[in-house]
Amino acid sequence: MLVSEEAPFILTLNPQLRDAFIAEAAAEGLTTSQVAEALVREYLARRRQxxxxxxxxxxxxxxxxxxxxxxxxxxxxxxxxxSAAWCAAILRKA
Known part of the structure; x- marks a missing residue:
């Protein structure tokens, strides 16, 4: 049995946000799947960091x-x- 490298992921968005997302992805010549995958990777990298x-x-x-x-x-x-002495010295110089 062959295992697909991709798995479906359903995301529910309000219609305006969905339409804007599709339009922005298309304007960059990307599919929504490509953008979503990049966003997920970025999120995972931030969480790992x-x-x-x-x-x-x-x-x-x-x-x-x-x-x-x-x-x-x-x-x-x-x-x-x-620390207090250091701060006082800095304030005296100002």
């Missing part, structure tokens, strides 16, 4: 927590004080 960024962010948080537990980190109070 967001997940990867979330994993990286969580790793950074854990590394920070581990450094604090090891006594290597900078206490929050010190960070706040240095």
């Amino acid at each position: 967001a997940r990867d960024e979330e994993v990286l962010f969580q790793q950074m948080i854990e590394e920070g927590r581990a450094s604090m537990r090891a006594g290597i980190g900078i206490p929050n109070e010190q960070v706040e004080a240095e």
